[in-house]
Amino acid sequence: MQSGLGVKAARVAIVVALFAIWEILSRTGIVNPRLLPSASDTLATLGDLLQRASVRKDLAVTATEVVTAFALAVPVGALIGFLIAENRYFAEVAKPLLFFAFSIPKSIFLPMFILVFGVGFSQKVGFGFFSTIFIVIMSTTTAVESVKVEHLTVARSYGATPMQTAFRVYLPSMLPVLLEALRISMIFNLTGVILAEMYASRDGIGHQIATWGENFQMKQLLAGVVMIAAIAIAFNELVRWVEARCSHWRT
Amino acid sequence: MQPLANIAPLKPAGAIEVRNVGQVFKTTTQDVVALDNVSLDVKPGRFVVLVGPSGCGKSTLLMMMAGLRQQTSGTITISGAPIPEPDPNRVGVVFQEASLFPWLTAEENVEFPLALRGISKNDRRARAQEALKLVGLDGFGKRHPHELSGGMKQRVSIARGLVQDPPVLLMDEPFAALDEQTRMTMGDELLRIWAATGKTVVFVTHSLTEAVYLADEVIVMSPRPGRIVDHLQVPLPRPRTYEMLSGDAFGSLRDRIWRHIRKSA
Amino acid sequence: MQPLANIAPLKPAGAIEVRNVGQVFKTTTQDVVALDNVSLDVKPGRFVVLVGPSGCGKSTLLMMMAGLRQQTSGTITISGAPIPEPDPNRVGVVFQEASLFPWLTAEENVEFPLALRGISKNDRRARAQEALKLVGLDGFGKRHPHELSGGMKQRVSIARGLVQDPPVLLMDEPFAALDEQTRMTMGDELLRIWAATGKTVVFVTHSLTEAVYLADEVIVMSPRPGRIVDHLQVPLPRPRTYEMLSGDAFGSLRDRIWRHIRKSA
Amino acid sequence: MSAASVRRLIVIGLIALWEILPRMGFIPELFLPSLSSTLAAGWNEAGEYAHALAVTLYEVAISMAFACGGGILLGAVVGSLPRPRILIMPMVSSLYAVPLVILYPVFTVWLGIGSESKIAFASIYGFLPTMLATAAGIQTIDPQLLLAARSMGATLSQRLVRVIIPAAIPTVLSGLRVGGALVIVGVVVSEMLISSAGIGYLISRYRTILDSPHVFAGVLLVLAMAVAFNAAIKWIEGKAAIWQTGTRAGQSAEEIAPAALQPAT
Amino acid sequence: QAADTVRIGLPTKTYWPTTIAETAVRQKLFEKEGIAAELTIYRGGAETFEAMAAGAADVILDATSLVSAGRKKGVNSKVLANAAMGYYGWQLMTLSKSTLGVKDLNGKKVAITSAGSGSDLLALWTQQDKKIEFTRVPVGGGGLVPNLLAGNVDAAVVYSPLSFQISKSGEARTILDFSKEVPPNLAAGWIALDKYVQDKPHLVQKTLNALYGALMFMRANKDASVKLITELYEIPAEIAALEYENTIMKLETDGAMDGPKIPEQLQLALDMAKAGGMKDLGPASEIISTQFKPVLTKF
Ligand SMILES: Nc1ncnc2c1ncn2[C@@H]1O[C@H](COP(=O)(O)OP(=O)(O)OP(=O)(O)O)[C@@H](O)[C@H]1O
Ligand SMILES: Nc1ncnc2c1ncn2[C@@H]1O[C@H](COP(=O)(O)OP(=O)(O)OP(=O)(O)O)[C@@H](O)[C@H]1O
């Protein structure tokens, strides 16, 4: 555990190094600064953007959509994944279909969502949900399969109800895989919502980013990307914090 | 209105009836007959020890009594009713392999069955402490399984079995990883609890001395296919003492079992 | 040109030297001194048995001798050299828990260490068959671990240890899950192999009878912190016979160990 | 009714709906042209589609090798070495958090608009989840198995290939599935965004001119790729089935007693 | 009592229809008409049209060719008001340091946004008109300038105000101005589904009144309009002024669909689209609606 500090330092060092390389590439003109504005410029723009009420509102809109889609997709996906892993019949019916659905580019269906939901909150949440649920299902299935039979036997012998088995045996033993799944799902979710915003929307940060891109406003574009990345990374860190809390028993 | 129901012979809590039970495993290569036509009656409150060479089907029989595995043929009743599902109110199990949950501490592992029944945190903790003390693991409650030695893990597993207090207790080689002294102490402890609570205990062991020392009855099994080859009553008085170990009665019982084992192993 | 090198005392293969070894585990709650200042010399080709109450550090000591865990203090040398890393050419281990690979059959589990060394399929299979026969599992080669009983798994694990054929063999309670008959047969088998190959064996057991029956020397440990409290030579002649079990010499050795265990458990 | 036939019914139902809904005018042809007109459109431009398919398959194949092969291997290495895991994994998953799709137009500046940029994008898109999932799966492996392998002198690569990957096989397979699927998605999406060849290109081109039958002919080809990919995975799973015996994924219905198969809610 | 809401679909943010609709909103012209407007910006013309077909947009601005193509796909809509007779602000550009002329593009690579889009039509038109052959490379809106700057393409078809922007910054120069070279054709108009027109003709009328009123306002108020463009698209004022002069001021002011030349000019637009790969286009006459004549809302 003493190495914790060293690791943190190493991580910070790597991040700083990445930003430094970015800055140098741009400043020295190795990469055309019009195409890659320097890190400092980008960060300055980011600060600027965050000052704007409209950007903050867009962020809030996107955040609400992302959180809603995530809050819907994860439990539903986990439940389906769980059923698939635990019920052979259901698994045989649904597994190939779901896995098949997973390998289709979701953006093909964006117009369908407009057809069903119109343009707005529910369409974006719907598409975020749709982009996320399959990965959640697949990861849960895998996670469930990694649970040891002996542990289930013990729980059964003590008369654990299915709920108890789920929360006291499955959940803790699946935790590492599950948390990883959560992380990946969040990224899919975020990308889904942003794609939907870019495709058609009145507000949201994805909408802004699309505009900046089409207008060749590289500083704003990069700042927007950094902003979204920062949000995703913050979520990552949150998951990792939970992970650290929960898995000290693993050596 | 239906007085007959009250008159009908009522199977008291703790009786075990095994009738013509068979178990066949299907493996990739062939079918394995693990148990063949096993019948067995255990009266409530008896301490029965199951012995037999490795692979003769002792664990399999226990799993069926616990409702954790269904027999291929025959019937099993516990306290008068079949046991299609594990029922912790009727049967408790201590497994051959400790199977502790690695994410819980020793204490929490012992509390696990109580937590399932929704017993309050304080109560649970108190009873777990007591059970851990019983198996000599006072002060190890906060450790995780990977921080315990083999024998310690097994003792946690025993504590977990004892804490739930069912009328029938099935124990699969619970003392295998223990040193002789600990083993004796724990055996005496077990007998004390058994005598005080009137539980029915089915106990698997490879130590014949332990078998005779603990048992009211010893059931000897032979392998391939698993069958009961002998069922002895142990007429030694209770409480048992270490002096009995060197007595003739003890020796001749032990020898009788030994001859069965030698033949069939 | 350097004749001196040849004259210098050469540690023969199989010697084990443990010097002032300590092991401290850091746990979340506190530091645990598992072993404290343990020193020990095993001459090549000796059969040494380690006994001691549950949790006294026997497994820990074995893990360190195998290079699977580094001591916190002191030095250990095997065949004259330290063992910072496991080295199957010097040391083989049979673990307390069977630790078989669930996706391999019994046979393939036994072949595993041979496969690591790139031995040809046919050779491997032949040697695995032989080892399985030795542990009485003829015909079970194609089963997967979950299709075997507890004792069978342990025997597969023993076969896997034997098949590696290292000069030093460390065995952690290998016979714990076996019935007495199988245990005896396997003990004799082990002694035969040992005598034929001249291996050094360090063997952990909880059965004092087994300890005295098998050992050249018995090392007795006490717990918290783990220390060596006695180191006895067993002067019984070889080959050992079952008659010796009832002899006086045997009895008094056994008693001496028993007293230590009783005191410290 | 057998699961397979239910599944077939669902598929047939979906296909029928695809034909009926647009025909009856429930969905405008712009959003979903009937299956028959889609097929006709595809057939009329068979040459164009064949060429596009070749381009896409080429990109998918190369990205698949990078994403799945590299992802599993690196995931296994990083997952099994604690130090890199602690240092690298959080950075990798943070890296993945950068929404690459948005940056894709800028991406093409450096990699051109040919296949290279698609391959780079799809490889990264598929690589990271595969690696993350594999590394996470590795952490659920019983450490005792790794210890055993180490004691037998398994080198790092041997541990990887013979222990870590087989033990993590369910995770690895799902990594393969996720990674492969994402590669297909990644290639098609990047083709849709910026390219002058491939199925994705055709889809977005026809979409821009509202030629929906041709759009869906392209979608149909993507579906066909997904079907083929699933078949391939199934085949690999079949091959890996032997490895899974003893894990939950590989156990037959009788193994886990019926209750465990009940849906848990 | 809540006013009726008209959902207006706009193909991209920086495209001039957005400017008009935003002006109408800010000058409260919709309010004055007694309606509310909800503006939604889509990724492109096709997406906007799909949104209308899906019922997510009521009145949209789009390429007239899509209306014709849509009729064959079961989406019945008409062009209600003439908005632009050309491709204002669209330019074929190369890097400033490049010496290539239009004729030199033979065998070279030219970036367009996406295949089948407006930029593609213009590229195809250039090939026909100048009798040259080049490769059209779809790079997306966000990829035009980066790929041009990186030298991945030799020229690009750039829309406004981006075209003014990079020309002003000295990065690129115009070698062909489509607003001047392409013969007048009815390239873009305000569009609605037949069903919507039938159900709510009064809403359509009011919407058009407000939109054309907004255009009038812009024509009359240069400073305010330039300021709005500057704000909306985060571009320098001088670029906004260029956009104002070269785009906004060129737009059709009355929206009339009953002029004698309309069918011909619309047909010209459809013919260009056909050259661009669109199949199944009906005659121009079937997509003309003369039902509405905007009565400019007073500002
Ligand atoms: N799941 C299974 N599939 C196939 N065979 C099995 C399975 N479980 C047990 N067996 C076989 O059934 C027989 C009895 O096994 P069981 O575990 O009951 O033996 P046991 O008496 O407990 O042995 P031990 O003393 O070694 O624990 C053995 O031959 C074993 O190989
Ligand atoms: N990883 C660990 N972390 C903390 N403490 C540990 C760890 N491993 C072992 N211990 C402690 O070290 C002591 C010795 O353990 P060890 O496993 O060596 O005992 P043992 O003699 O093999 O016992 P047994 O006969 O029960 O197997 C025990 O008190 C145990 O709790």
Ligand SMILES: [Mg+2]
């Ligand atoms: Mg057993």
Ligand SMILES: [Mg+2]
């Ligand atoms: Mg031990």
